Amino acid sequence: MRERVLVVGVETPENFEFFHESMNELKNLVETAQGEVVAELVQKRPRVDSKTIIGQGKMAELKQLIDAHEIDLVVFNQELTPRQGITIQERLDLRVIDRVQLILDIFAMRAHSKEGQLQVELAQLSYLLPRLVGKGLELSRLGGGIGTRGPGETQLETDRRHIRRKITSIKRDLKEVTAHRERSRQKRQSAQVFQIGLIGYTNAGKSTILNSLTDADAYSQDELFATLDPLTKRWKINQTMEVTLTDTVGFIQDLPTQLIEAFQSTLEESRVMDLLLHVVDASSPDRDLQEKTVMSLLQDLEMETIPVLTVYNKMDLVASHEFAPTLFPNCQLSAHEPEGKKILEQAIIEEVKKIFxxxxxxxxxxxxxxxxxxxxxxxxxxxxxxxxxxxxxxxxxxxxxxxxxxxxx
Structure with a gap:
């Protein structure tokens, strides 16, 4: 049985431009985490309340909604400080998590490789460490559910020193995995293989494109963060020139810094690419936000100097006369249609000519x-x-x- 979830968000002058898109995305994240959004509470404020994010009146309204809808979990769109999390949870006497913890939880569901699991556990422990002060009792009452997947409660209830030791141990294990990844990467580079990286907002269709080009059989579903573990496959352009295609984790608005830090080795994979394919869901009503998020993250990750070809995917869901591309160079296709592969290959060839x-x-x-x-x-x-x-x-x-x-x- 799915958990009944209430989502909470505060619209401020800083976030008003994309507030509604962000709240819709939060609901999609809850669905991805196998919860059911049954209620929503939003408030407009000049700034969030320093103690409880929402004001006192809204806090009373929140309690009423929890009772009326038999809520199991409250998810805040804003990241909660350790003190805010404790205060809100005490006042509601209910489990409370924020957007960051929700995303980390989904990553814990999606990680299949040893490296992916280690990276997610590192991100979760780094997030939870400052939130463990005086939380033993609350954590022992958590039971299962959204926001509790990953390291496990027995680890979280131990003292901070044990958590720090665990973090150190994971970092050591990750170094070994990273060294192996680095050797594989250097091997490809020394073989002078042209490397193409697939990047884009989560659920834009990167894995579908990888599958259509390489028959890679990568997991491909219409859901957020369907791919977490990077996958590299060989492909031949023009039936002769050998290149590698690497699928990467999808980007998202407000990607938790803990994840960026934990996934450094995975992101390093993208930094050495010769060409990036920025896959965009052309049919998304939030396309503008998604494009800006990805381009901003490319800058943050110091990848803005790598040539980028924007691939407007899912064009079969768009009325062509209503579509106007905003990023160049680009190609427009539907990865599910046979013609899409030809369009993309030709566009890649044109970009390779510019680089070579x-x-x-x-x-x-x-x-x-x-x-x-x-x-x-x-x-x-x-x-x-x-x-x-x-x-x-x-x-x-x-x-x-x-x-x-x-x-x-």
Whole structure:
């Protein structure tokens, strides 16, 4: 049986522009965490109340709503300080969590790899450590439910020193996993494989695109944070040039800093990409907010210098005359339709041409091995046999500092 949830948000001059979108997203997050939103309480204030986020009158109204709707859990859209969390919970005598804890909870559901699980546990413990002061009794009463997945209550009820030891241990384990990831990454780079990263707001369709291009069989569902563990697959552009495609965790508005810190090694994966595919849900009513969130996070993660191709996905759900792209360069498609793969591949080819330098090379008839290698590592646009000269003329584009550019004739 799903938990009955009441969501609470305060609209302030700082957040009014995207407040309603943010509250809708909070409800979707609750659904993703397998809860049921049965009531909502919103308030307009010049600033949030320092003790209880909402004012005293609204706090009384909140209590009435809890009784009337038989609420199991209250979720605040604003991040609660440790003191606010304790105060609100004491006044309501009910479990209270915030947006950050909700997102961490969903990540705990979605993490399947050892690295993903370690990263989520680190984020949860870092979030909960300052909130453990005097909370032993409340935590022991929590039972199961949203906001309690992950490290487990027995760990959370122990003293702060034990939690710190656990954090240190997880960081040590993560270092080993990160070192392995780094070795794999360096191997790909030394092999001069062109690396493409899929980024975008959660549920934009990144995994669907990865599946359509590579037959990767990545988990792909219409839900928030369907993908948590990064997945890298090989793909051939033009049927010859080998590239890697890496799917990454979806971005979201107000992505918890604890997650950004914990997922550093995963985010490092995106930082070394040669091209980023920014997948956007063209049909989303909150598209503007989602685009701004992703572009802002790219800056925060110091990735704004990497070339970006925006992929407007789910165009089958949009009336074409009503759609106006806002990010360039871009392509527009539906990843579920066969034509979508062709549109995307052609758009990627055009971007690769901008990143690479053109070449024109001549090969002898017995240079088949060299021509094959050229096709693997560069973008070949034409290959013809000159019968008069009895040589192959190959044109294409190669990385600026590759040996092929040096061989240019």
């Amino acid at each position: 330098s053109p070449y024109q090379l001549t090969f002898e008839p017995d240079d088949g091995k060299k021509i094959h290698e050229l096709g693997k590592h560069t973008l070949v646009t034409s290959r013809t046999f000159d019968e008069d000269e009895e040589v192959y003329q190959v044109k294409g584009y190669a990385p600026k500092h590759s040996k092929w550019i040096g061989d240019n004739k």
